Structures are given as structure tokens and as C-alpha cells.
Amino acid sequence: MSVHLVVTDADEASRRRWIDALSARLPGATIEGWGDGAVVGGADYAVGWKADAALFAANPALRAFLTTSAGVDALLANEALPRALPIVRIEDGGMGAQMAEYCLHEVIRLHRRFGDYERQQRDAQWTPLDVEPKTAWPIGVFGLGVIGTRIARTLAAAGFPVRGYSRSPKRIEGIECLDERHGLRAFLAGTRVLVVVAPLTAHTARLFDAQRLQWLARGAWLVNVARGGLVDETALLDALDSGRLAGATLDVVAREPLPPDHPFWHHRGVRITPHVSGITEIEVSAAQIAAKLAALERGERVGGLVDRSRGY
Numbered sequence: 001m002s003v004h005l006v007v008t009d010a011d012e013a014s015r016r017r018w019i020d021a022l023s024a025r026l027p028g029a030t031i032e033g034w035g036d037g038a039v040v041g042g043a044d045y046a047v048g049w050k051a052d053a054a055l056f057a058a059n060p061a062l063r064a065f066l067t068t069s070a071g072v073d074a075l076l077a078n079e080a081l082p083r084a085l086p087i088v089r090i091e092d093g094g095m096g097a098q099m100a101e102y103c104l105h106e107v108i109r110l111h112r113r114f115g116d117y118e119r120q121q122r123d124a125q126w127t128p129l130d131v132e133p134k135t136a137w138p139i140g141v142f143g144l145g146v147i148g149t150r151i152a153r154t155l156a157a158a159g160f161p162v163r164g165y166s167r168s169p170k171r172i173e174g175i176e177c178l179d180e181r182h183g184l185r186a187f188l189a190g191t192r193v194l195v196v197v198a199p200l201t202a203h204t205a206r207l208f209d210a211q212r213l214q215w216l217a218r219g220a221w222l223v224n225v226a227r228g229g230l231v232d233e234t235a236l237l238d239a240l241d242s243g244r245l246a247g248a249t250l251d252v253v254a255r256e257p258l259p260p261d262h263p264f265w266h267h268r269g270v271r272i273t274p275h276v277s278g279i280t281e282i283e284v285s286a287a288q289i290a291a292k293l294a295a296l297e298r299g300e301r302v303g304g305l306v307d308r309s310r311g312y
Contacts, residue, residue: 001297004030006040008048008055009068014282018047018068021286026293045296047289053080064088064296066289068280070095070147071227072306073200087306088292094281096150099225102277103151103195104158106223106249110193111137111160115247134159138217140191143198143226144170144177145312147278151197151225163187167203167310188215193223200227201311210235219246225277228253233264240269251277 005022009015015033023031032040034048034055041058046065056062057080064086067075072089075081109115113129120127137160141152144166156162156174163176165187170177178187184207188194194216198204208222209232216222222245224231233254239245247269253262256275264270292302306312 001026001029001294003044003293003297004032004042005045005047005293006032006034006043006055006059008034008046008051010035010049012036017282018286021282022047022290025286025290045293050074050078051081053078056080056082056085066292068093068285068289070145070278071199072312073227073229076306076308076311087308088296088302089304089306089312090280090285090288091146091304092150093285093288095278096147099147099197099278100151100154102225102251102273103223104154106221106271107137107139107155107160107193108158110221135161137161137192138163138190139193139195140165140187141175141195141197142187143196144172145197145199148197149175151195155195163191184212185215188212190217191220192217193221196222196224196226196230198226198230199312200229203311204230206230206232208232208236210238213239213245216245218244221246222248222250224248225251228256237263237267240267245269247271249273251275 007015007018009018012035015035019031019033034040039058043059044063046055046059046062047068049067049069062085067087067089070090072087075087111134112131116129139155139160139162141148141162141164144152144164148164149172152162152164152172152175163178164170164172165178167180169179207230213235236248240248249271250264251273252275253264258264258272264272295302
């Protein structure tokens with residue numbers, strides 16, 4: 001394939017891995033890296049997570065930007081992004097299985113009360129605890145894209161009652177699917193574990209505020225593996241401090257890295273991981289990007305084409 005690609009990953013080692021993986025799948029293509037002072041011009045396509053204004057200035061004839069992440073909020077926030085430039089996002093990239101495992105781990109930890117046993121160990125206590133049936137642990141998955149659907153199916157296969165929410169109607173076997181016709185309150189009502197896995201858009205920014213967190217079952221737990229900006233963090237802290245929510249597992253936060261003085265670090269009800277619930281697998285993603293590029297070159301429609309009006 002005789003095309004010219006520029007890879008924008010900011011980390012040199014990662015950028016090199018992307019170039020090698022794409023080169024193996026796109027023989028005949030010219031693939032160069034943008035970063036660490038390197039300036040590339042005349043590219044047909046850009047591949048990366050985000051880009052600076054200089055890249056677009058040096059490459060005015062880009063045909064598309066193919067993202068190396070499922071989320072595109074960072075790219076769409078770039079004021080230099082050409083208005084008509086098509087954006088094609090990764091639809092899984094090996095992240096779905098990882099994120100499903102992460103969420104299942106957190107749900108099982110809650111259901112089997114392993115957090116309580118951790119506290120018992122610190123206090124040198126030996127007290128077996130009762131465990132409720134899984135049917136008493138309704139789980140809500142907010143966002144039913146490729147990854148959200150994978151998470152919902154994994155939790156349902158483990159025996160938990162699962163409902164999902166998306167803007168448009170979905171049908172997933174074994175999952176109760178709600179959408180805007182039903183309303184967010186109906187989805188959240190009675191939910192004991194809320195898994196947030198939707199994109200960050202103008203529609204979802206700070207969506208989970210004080211009012212909506214109150215719609216969850218009292219003592220519910222929040223698991224956010226999407227973007228920190230979907231949750232009003234002040235409202236979340238208030239809900240935790242008041243006992244309205246039992247806790248939150250946050251793989252993402254509004255400001256990353258999380259500042260050392262942030263109250264989340266030492267809050268008894270918060271579990272923090274550094275945005276690692278789903279790591280893009282370069283080999284898997286490079287194969288997907290190569291296939292999308294080939295389809296674009298043939299003039300075919302590709303999956304993952306971003307609708308800018310929706311933000312995903």
C-alpha cells in the first residue's frame with residue numbers, strides 16, 4: 001500500500017513499537033514518527049492519540065486521523081483539528097477483555113466482602129461474614145459500545161443481574177437494555193454497582209452529579225473506567241462522606257495524574273488505579289488500523305468513524 005503515515009505517539013519507545021507494528025502490516029507504506037523535534041510533512045494519514053497544531057499545519061492534506069485509543073475527547077478538544085478531517089477510532093484494541101476483568105474483579109470484591117476481610121486482617125480479626133446472593137447485586141453499565149457490551153456480558157455471565165444504558169436502543173441477550181426513552185433515573189434506580197464506560201462528550205460531562213448519584217441505591221458503589229470528567233468529583237466526595245454511597249473505584253479522574261494532595265488518595269471509600277483498566281495492545285490495534293486504512297483506500301466505509309456531533 002503506497003501511503004504515507006505519521007505516528008504521533010508522544011513516547012519514543014511506544015512510537016517506535018507502533019511504527020514497527022504498522023510497517024509489518026502495511027508493506028510499501030512510508031511510516032514516520034512525529035515527536036521529539038521530528039517534523040514530518042506530506043502525510044496522507046495520522047495515527048495516534050492526540051496531536052499538536054504543528055502536525056496539522058505541516059500536513060494539510062491528511063485524509064483521516066486514526067486514533068490509538070477508544071476515546072477521542074482529547075483529539076476533539078484540539079482547536080487546530082481541521083473541521084472536515086475524518087476521525088476513525090479504535091473499537092477495542094484488546095482493551096475490552098482487560099476492562100471486563102477489571103470490573104468483574106471489583107464486583108466480586110464487593111459481593112464477597114473481601115474489603116471487609118482486608119480490614120479484619122489489619123485488626124487481627126477472624127470472623128466469617130455472610131454473603132448475599134448475586135441476585136441482590138444489580139449492576140448498571142452506563143455505555144453499551146463495543147467495550148461496554150463486553151463488560152455487561154462478562155458480569156452477566158458471572159451470575160449478576162445486569163442492565164445497560166445507551167443513548168439509542170440496544171438489544172443484548174441476557175442484558176436489560178435501557179435508553180433515553182426510559183430515562184437515566186429508571187436505569188439508576190436500585191443499582192448497587194454503577195459501571196461508567198461511556199465516552200466523555202458535551203452530553204456526558206459531569207453527568208453524574210449530586211442529583212443523579214442520589215438515584216442509585218443507598219450504599220451503592222461507583223466504578224469509573226471511562227473518563228474522570230463524567231463524574232462531578234465534589235458531589236462524589238459529598239456522597240461518600242455522607243454515607244449515601246459506600247465507595248468508588250476510580251481508574252480515571254478529572255485531572256491526571258491525580259495531584260498528591262487530592263482527597264481521593266486517602267479516602268477510606270475510594271480505590272485508585274492509574275488509568276490501567278484497559279491498555280491498548282499495539283499488535284492487536286495495529287492490525288485493526290491497517291485493515292481500516294486498506295478499507296479507506298478502497299473507498300469503503302469503516303467502523304469507528306467518529307460522529308463529531310455526538311463526540312464518539
